[in-house]
Amino acid sequence: MKHKKLSVLLIIAGILAGIGGAFVFFIWTPSVGNEMRETYPELAWLFWPALGVLWCIAILYASSLALYLRISMRIGENRSFCEENVRGLRLICRLMSAAAVIWLACIVVCAIADIDIGPSWILFLLASMATAAFALLAYALSALLHHAVDLQEDSDLTV
16 A cells, blocks of 8 residues: 555656646746847847757656656556566666756857856756766666566565
């Protein structure tokens, strides 16, 4: 029974994260971008390319969240220790790593092109670091879960 409660909590957390992410990437960010376009007209041409890059990151985050929700549902079905969850966590690791690299690439491209993005580079760096931390967490969990799956298979064979 505890795994069902845990699953529900994980799913609620994932839905809230998805709602927050959708707000940030599809409402707040375009709004801030419009304000910046008016404040810095010389950088107005960056609006759509920057928004496109951010939406690509949003797709990576949403894909990771979808995998997380599938894992959470399997936990509710008492299928915590399965190879599908290991593969899901490894894919989350790859997706989040790609997003972290894109955040860093934004900083590098702006520096090379001599585009002054003001203090935004700090936000990009923090986003990259947080995303990389999630990628590392997913990797570590996949390794632990893989070990647990192996132990469970060994246990099933001895019974």
